[in-house]
Each structure stands twice: as structure tokens, then as C-alpha cells.
Amino acid sequence: GAAGYVLKDSSAEDLIRAVRVVATGGAWLDASVTARVLTAYRRSVDDRRSGPPPGVLTPREFDVLRAIGRGLSNAEIATALVISEMTVKTHVGRIFAKLGLRDRAAAIVYAFDHGVVTPGEGQDLLVHRGEPEPPVPTPVPASAPAPPWRAAVTAPGARLYLSVLGPPAAWRDGRPLDLGPVRQQALLAALLLHPGVTVSKRELLDGIWEFDAPAGNVVPVYVYRLRQCLRTAGGEPALITRDRGGYRFAGDGVEVDAVRLEEFAAQARAAEREGDLAAAVEARSRALELFRGEPLAGLPGPFAASQRARLAERRMSLWLEKLDGQLRLGRHSDAVGPLSALSEANPHSEPVAALLMRAFYAGGRQADALAVYGRIRDELVTELGVEPGQELRRVHQAVLRDDAVTLGLAPSWGTAGR
Numbered sequence: 001g002a003a004g005y006v007l008k009d010s011s012a013e014d015l016i017r018a019v020r021v022v023a024t025g026g027a028w029l030d031a032s033v034t035a036r037v038l039t040a041y042r043r044s045v046d047d048r049r050s051g052p053p054p055g056v057l058t059p060r061e062f063d064v065l066r067a068i069g070r071g072l073s074n075a076e077i078a079t080a081l082v083i084s085e086m087t088v089k090t091h092v093g094r095i096f097a098k099l100g101l102r103d104r105a106a107a108i109v110y111a112f113d114h115g116v117v118t119p120g121e122g123q124d125l126l127v128h129r130g131e132p133e134p135p136v137p138t139p140v141p142a143s144a145p146a147p148p149w150r151a152a153v154t155a156p157g158a159r160l161y162l163s164v165l166g167p168p169a170a171w172r173d174g175r176p177l178d179l180g181p182v183r184q185q186a187l188l189a190a191l192l193l194h195p196g197v198t199v200s201k202r203e204l205l206d207g208i209w210e211f212d213a214p215a216g217n218v219v220p221v222y223v224y225r226l227r228q229c230l231r232t233a234g235g236e237p238a239l240i241t242r243d244r245g246g247y248r249f250a251g252d253g254v255e256v257d258a259v260r261l262e263e264f265a266a267q268a269r270a271a272e273r274e275g276d277l278a279a280a281v282e283a284r285s286r287a288l289e290l291f292r293g294e295p296l297a298g299l300p301g302p303f304a305a306s307q308r309a310r311l312a313e314r315r316m317s318l319w320l321e322k323l324d325g326q327l328r329l330g331r332h333s334d335a336v337g338p339l340s341a342l343s344e345a346n347p348h349s350e351p352v353a354a355l356l357m358r359a360f361y362a363g364g365r366q367a368d369a370l371a372v373y374g375r376i377r378d379e380l381v382t383e384l385g386v387e388p389g390q391e392l393r394r395v396h397q398a399v400l401r402d403d404a405v406t407l408g409l410a411p412s413w414g415t416a417g418r
Helices: 012-022 031-042 059-069 074-081 085-099 104-113 182-192 201-212 218-230 257-273 277-289 302-328 332-345 350-362 366-384 390-401
Strands: 160-163 169-172 240-243 246-249
Touching: 059 074, 059 085, 059 104, 074 085, 085 104, 160 257, 169 218, 182 201, 182 218, 182 246, 182 302, 201 218, 201 246, 201 302, 218 240, 257 277, 257 302, 277 302, 302 332, 302 350, 332 350, 350 366, 350 390, 366 390
Parallel strands: none
Antiparallel strands: 160 169, 240 246
């Protein structure tokens, strides 16, 4: 029914009046009477099949028309498409102008006549596919290999693996899961990167949508969908819990790559304190293997942007610590390649330049080490108007003096004695 009308046995005039009530956007039509509504309404209007085809609409406008045809109000469309109600009204106006429709009732008839919707479709079938969302990362095929972590890394009994050190992804028992649209993934990432901490609904809205937060209950809807996606067998408690303060990820027994990253980093620091430099290098190598590309790739919003920058910096720190350890162990040949690539990608990074100079010197390439200093100094002075910092100057002087000890290398290294 619509706005108090009982439509099943109503007259044609009542049916038409009901359609016009729906046109206000404050009611919806039951699918069981849709066909009769259309039949009655067509008697009072011209043939709706004339005029522009649906193809003149943008993908988002098509979604809005489809929702109108299914009887959703503007507020319901805004919630379903995760946009503001004002944006819905703008799209409705454009749809009417492009298709030559005079009101919402005409739009309902047009949607059915042109196959945009068919009688019997439910309101819950609205497909969210408009253009404002960034593209969802390509899903992992079902035949894909197990997630990228070593067998020794996996926690005993862990059946669910969640990854944010790349495009967000999840595996259950080695099989990929569909995490939904990118903003739903962004919500999951926000909770995963605050393990055990309650994040408020307001913080989630601001961190994912910033100034364009939608009206309605999009956060609870996304949380519900994520719970369904991540649900494990046996009726275990929900991984995302809610209290008066907001939402929290409570994934005991679930493995998250960002958490494993910090565990490996802690193992590396402990090994270094105990004097086991080789174990420290190995732990940092395992931490770096967890990255599958740019962290949180494709996710929108200020939270994802800040966490991307933080995790990229964390990755760089692990590389520098690992490569420094390799040089101190005498593995300079293993370090030159990665350092050269890092130098190319970060031409103004003085820590990278200092390590590359040490690696070249350790391999007997003193001239190449000095060339690295000359290049970065020229770029710093020319492009930034600054001289190299104290540490880089110290490494430069040590290379000039053939001072392997200052460079953190064994006394037999360097050019001396060759």
C-alpha cells in the first residue's frame, strides 16, 4: 500500500492517486499491485515508451531511476547508495530533465516500461554500482594460492587471515572472501588498525567520508555485512562488537597482517638486543614479506590516507634496519640491489644514500660511493636549497678516509689492503 491506501481492490482513480502520493518520495508501492497501478496510470498518459532511452543516463542516475521504480523514497535511496539526500534530489531532477518526465509517478512507469525494473523485484535488491566510489580492487580468484605469509608465521589454529598491507583482502581457510565496496573495506581497515579499541560512529564517518558523510544508517549496515562476510563456522561470537561508544574489532584467533608486522618487528628488536643480528635481519625480512603492494590501496578517506603514509614509513624503516643489518653482517652484495632501487624511488632520502654509500664501499666501489654523495648533494642544493645533514657528511668523510670502522664495517672491509 501507499500512504494509507488499500490498493488491492481499489478503483483505477484511487490507484492513480496512490501513484501520485508515491511521487512525493514519502511512500512506496507493494510489488503485488504494481502491475495494476501501471495499467491504470497508462490510461491517463501518453505512451511512455517514446522519448530518450535509459542509456542517456549516467550509471549513478540509472541506479537512482531503478530505485525510484522500486518505490524507494529519497531518504531510502540515499542510504542504499551511500550518498546524501541532497545528491539524490539533484540526480532525480537530472533524470526528469533528460527523460522528459513530469513527476515521480511518470518515472516509475518509465522504469517498468523500459525494463529498468520488472514487477516483483524487492526493495532490498538495489545494486550499489554508481560512479562516486573508487573502483574495488580486482578480487582474488577462488583458485588463487593461499595468502602471502609463511607457514611458520600463521598462528596455531588461525582460520581467518585479514590483510591491510596492500589492497584490503581476507581469506578463510585459504579461500578469498568478498569484502564488499571500498568504503565498507575502509570501515574494516579502520577497526583492524585499532585492534581492541572502540571507534565511534562519528569517527568512522569522518575518517571514511570526511565532509560528505551520508545520512542514514550506513555504518551499521556495513558492520552487519562485514559480520556476515567474516562469520566463522560453529557460531563463534561476532568479530566486530558494538557498545555505547562505537565499534571494536575483537578477533581473537584471527590473524591480521598489520599485527604480525609489529610482532616481527618486536622479535627483531629483541634479537638485536641479544646480539643475534642474523635473527634480527630474518625477522625484518619476514615483516617485509607481509606487504602485498601499497598499504590500503584504493581506499578513500582521510583515515586511509594517513594510515597509508604511516605504513609506508614503517615499511621504509624496516628496509633500512634490515639493510643496515646485512651490511654489518658482511652481506653487502645482498644489500646493493635493494638499496639502488630505494635510492631511485627516494632520490632525496639521506638515510638511503648513506646506506648505499656504505654498501658500495664494502664491495670495493669507493668511486661509486662518492658518486652517490655527489648526486644527492647536487639535488639537495639545487632543488631544496639545503646541504646534506651531519650523518651523510660523516659517511662521506669516512669513505674519503677509508675508515671502515666509522662506517660500521669490519676493519678488513673497504679499500684498505686491496
